[in-house]
Amino acid sequence: MEYTFLLRYRLPEGPGDVDEIVERLGESGCTDALVGIGVPGRVALEFTREGDSAGDALLSAIRDVRPALPGARFVEAEPDLVGLTDAARLLGVSRQNLHKLMTRHPGTFPPPIHEGSTAIWHLSDLLEWLESHQSYEVPTAMRQLAATAKQINLTRRIQDLEPGISKEVRDLIA
Numbered sequence: 001m002e003y004t005f006l007l008r009y010r011l012p013e014g015p016g017d018v019d020e021i022v023e024r025l026g027e028s029g030c031t032d033a034l035v036g037i038g039v040p041g042r043v044a045l046e047f048t049r050e051g052d053s054a055g056d057a058l059l060s061a062i063r064d065v066r067p068a069l070p071g072a073r074f075v076e077a078e079p080d081l082v083g084l085t086d087a088a089r090l091l092g093v094s095r096q097n098l099h100k101l102m103t104r105h106p107g108t109f110p111p112p113i114h115e116g117s118t119a120i121w122h123l124s125d126l127l128e129w130l131e132s133h134q135s136y137e138v139p140t141a142m143r144q145l146a147a148t149a150k151q152i153n154l155t156r157r158i159q160d161l162e163p164g165i166s167k168e169v170r171d172l173i174a
Contacts (some may be wrong), residue, residue, distance in 0.1 A: 001166040004048045005145055006078040011041050012071035021069070028068035030061070043069070054144035058152060074156055079142070080149040081113070082123045090123065090142065091130070098126075101134065108133055122150045 018065040021043065022035050045065065051057030058077060066071075081089060083101070088095040102109045109128050112119035124146035130136035131143075 001052075001141055002048060002050055003054050003141055003145055004046070005054075005058060005061075005149065007045045007058075007065060008075040008078070009043050009045070009049065009065070009069055009072040010075055011043060011069065012073075013041075025065065026067040028066075029064040030068060033061070042075075043072070047102065049078065054148040058145070058148050061145060062152075076156070077149040077152045079123050079146050080153050081120050082126070083118050083120055087123060087126050091136070091138070101130075105133065122146070124150045 018035070018037050021037070025031075025033060025035060025045070030045065032049050033045040036046070038044075040041040042153070045061070047057070047061045049057040049061055051129065062074065062077075082090070084098045085095045088098050091098075108129070110121055110125040112121045118149045124143070127136075127138045127143050129144055131138050
């Protein structure tokens, strides 16, 4: 199956030479990636990659990027974190439709991972809810990508935890 996803990295020093970065990525097997360097010191790679699963496609891309960008820090995989507008665009529905579902089903609609002026959800949580509670037909590739990107991003965030505090927090919020 074919999967389209984005990987974001922070480069070790400055933006670097774009042509050199593209050449190294190609040599490393990332010929299926579009390279974007808009913010100095950052690179976004949009892959369209074949794989037996979304996990295979995402992990093979991350493996291929590693030798091409030595010292780069993995930031995130997409699609994962979304607002209602992003989720609606991905699903081909209106933002108002998703907002209406959220307000009509407050007991079952997935809670956002951040509430504020803009609420943010894991896309996989929204997709799962839409399939199970609203009978939406979500494309298999999108469902798999969102779930895998969420797991990769959460695993990456675990590296930032302080062991003593994380255990206490787990005990308090469990």
